[in-house]
Amino acid sequence: MNKIFETPLYPYTHHPDEDAETPVRHKTIVVGAGPVGLAVAIDLAQQGVPVVVLDENDKVSFGSRAICFSKRTLEIADRLGIGQKLVDRGVVWNLGKVFKGDEKVYEFNLLPEQGHKRPAFINLQQYYFEDDLVARVRELQEQGAPIELRGGCKVTEIDDCGDYVALEIETPDDTYDIEAEWLIACDGAGSPIRSMMGLDFVGRVFEDNFLIADVIMHADFPTERWFWFDPPFNPGQSALLHKQPDGVWRIDLQLGWDIDKAEEKKPENVIPRLKQMLGEDAKFELEWVSIYTFQCRRMEKFRHGRVLFAGDAAHQVSPFGARGANSGIQDAENLAWKLALVLEDKAPDSLLDSYSDERVHGADENILNSTRSTDFITPKSQISRTFRDAALALAGKAEFARPLVNSGRLSVPCAYDGSTLNGPDTDALPARTRVGAPAVDTPLGQGWLLDRLGGRFQLLTVDADAPDRLDVGGIEVERVAVSAAGNETLRERYLGDAASGVYLLRPDQHVAARWTSFDETAVRAAVAKATGRDK
Template identity: 70%
Template sequence: MNKIFEIPLYAYERSPDQDAPAPVRHPVVVIGAGPIGLAAAIDLAQDDVPVVVLDDNDKVSFGSRAICFAKRPLEILDRLGCGHEMVEKGVKWDVGKVFFDTRKVFEFNLLPEDGHEFPAFINLQQYYFEEYLVNRVRQLQDAGKPIEIRGQNRVEAIGTHDDHVKLEVATPEDSYTLEADWLIACDGAGSPTRRMLGLDFVGRVFEDNFLIADVVMEADFPTERWFWFDPPFNRGQSALLHKQPDGVWRIDLQLGWDIDKEEEKKPENVIPRLKAMLGEDVEFELEWVSIYTFQCRRMEKFRHGRVIFAGDAAHQVSPFGARGANSGVQDTDNLVWKLKLVIEGKAPETLLESYDTERIHGADENILNSTRSTDFITPKSEMSRILRDAVLDLAEEHDFARPLVNSGRLSVPCTYDGSPLNTADALEDGPARTRPGAPCPDAPLVDGFLLPKLAGKFTLLTIDADAPDHFEESGIEVTRLALSVKDDKSLALKQRYLGVAPSAVYLIRPDQHVAARRESWNENIFRTAVRRATGQE
């Protein structure tokens, strides 16, 4: 059994701040050294923004927890320095199968097209993810970047002011006070930060619970996502099976609403359920067990003055569709470049309002899809169940019914339609997938892949179009990446960025989302687009 979650990775050390005569102020403090907090801190430090991470723990999370990581977050994590490491360790998959009773009713492929550097999904235990992020922090520290993790530093009180946030922090030795120009709260679904500020979620708690068990076993199941409706081993309920590294398998079993959670987690109750599914002869060992109650909720606002919430601290969704950690990584990807520009004085503080606008849009999209999945998985009436079962029966033979089957619409990147940072689309009949607000899809180039060339900066992407190699607008530097479809052997660049147009010019944000596009370069329009994308217009 893997014991990585028992090893302190950022053990408590006394900080000079504890002995300072007055509270020390830091540009950014992050609360929470989970995946989302560490991703935010790494992103800031890579751009030389000093950041301190506070966590009441000193090690990675217990149990595998989040395990499914989608292509878009992996592309973001590649920019943060650990995407390839995760893929190398993780179990890659793109095929899912849906069963009704004992019958396979259909299967699907999440990445049917070629020309992407990263797979549709990997399965990887959260403790590995956190370990890789901590290792990346150490690499940045060795390179002299301004990042620090303080283990066993528990925030006990927060005071908000117009120009800073004051924190009371408890340690194994004593308590001390520090200040932050900006505070990013990534302290999970039960966020103490949210509670201390008197804030709460709005949304639904569904009347259903799932047993989540990670078991170590030798099994010959394929590397696919298997989902059952009404299986013989869990009648009237549903089940899910995923493969993880190190011979660990994730099993989710629906239990219903009126249960004793503590009783259901006991091995003497868990093991018979698993044997009913796997067979009496299969040998396995329990690594981690938990009970999950469906929740689809979010804060009304993610930004509260100088305090900004991200990840589960800001929103919660049911686990089907892998939207928790994946959406949290996209939160930080959206936030950090904006916060950096504000800190540097290159953008007004009002730019941060677009974090609320865009990521609440993303959260609402995730909540809508998770709610629909939950309603399909757990019908609320007998008529709903009859309809659901009829759809499953039809899906076995008829293509039209398969899109109606909802075993968890899997995480896809959010397109920020209607964002105030977008410039109106001016590429006539351009591909819908690369309209303003959309995340850039990857494409193979003669010297690698497209997305790494667009990372962390404003880029003017030109395809068979003339434009300046570099320009600056209102303190924002924009660098050109010139490409041609003449080198596009796979046609991916043409299909994903040109469509029927003979040429195109794109303004790409640091988070690889499209800010503007048109067929050719127009200086006034693109300078205006830069100002608009940075909240100056």
């Protein structure tokens, strides 16, 4: 068993806040030291925003949990300072295969084009992701960044007092009170903060259960995503196989609805199921076993006064499609820059309403795709099953039918089409880098475009003139000048048939506005709109 589960990374220590005569107020408090909570805290700290992270635990999560991290998540991780660590630790993959019974129906490549720094996906146990995030927190602390990580601190009461949030914290020593100008709840699907505030999810719970088993074994399976419909080792159901580092393999087996979860999790019942799949002589060790039920649900809104919800605390989707953790990391990158501007008095706090609006849009997109995946994987009627099986049969012969097969459409970056923050757009430039979409990476000589973008407002000019800097109401906009001469990838992604292009980029690398040439009045108006100051 991996000893990382047993190692306290941020053990409880008595803090001076506990002895204060009156509650100490902090700029920002994050509750939950999982991937989303740590990501938003690191992003804030890198922008100079003081942040305290509280968690009742003091170590990484037990079990692999989330394992598939998308290219967009890796690009965000680059900005947070851990992208290369994740790739070095993870298992890189782009290829997936779909089976019906024991016959391969087809295969697919999730990143068929060249010119990206990061792969389509890596597989990496969530505990390693958290370990790298905690290590990054320690690096930032050594550099003097204003970030604290407090373990053994459980939030037991919360009160939104209008211009601050009051919390009661339980520790191994005692309880104490603390205050936050803003509270970010990243405390998971069962969010105690959500419950304390009397809030709930809306959405669907699907009548099906799946067994997750992470097994340690030596196997010759390739580094690919394998998905089976009606496999011989789990007839009438589905199965999934993924490779992780350290000889750990993720196996998902559909079990059906009417089961005894406690019984199904017992090793004496799990092991025979796995031997049916892997063979009677297979040698393996169970690392982690769980039963989950498909759920596609979210809060109605992610901002409630001074409390902001992110990650699983705000939304849940079924695991097929790798949308949970990847969506949560996108929550973090959307929220951090907006909160930083509000705390610096460079934007009104109504800007945080756009966090809820944009990420509710992202959650709805994930829920729609996850629901479609679930309905395809677990048909609820004979007609649905007949359609599903016909689509599979046709997909093996005709490429046009393959998009009909839905074994879990995998996570893609969210484009904020229709956002109130979006400025002018033009059809003269390519659709993939439209307003609202995240910037697309491209090689630049010896480097990469996305390594030069993010963390602040920027003006990306492609073969266009513009000032090196603009000050827009205290927000500095920095120019990043590139040329498409001799760079067909850059031309295809950012110019198309246009001779030049000017892109206003938000701090989260999403396109806020774009033009074919520079216009200072238009850029200033677009910055005001992107920061909620155009009201």
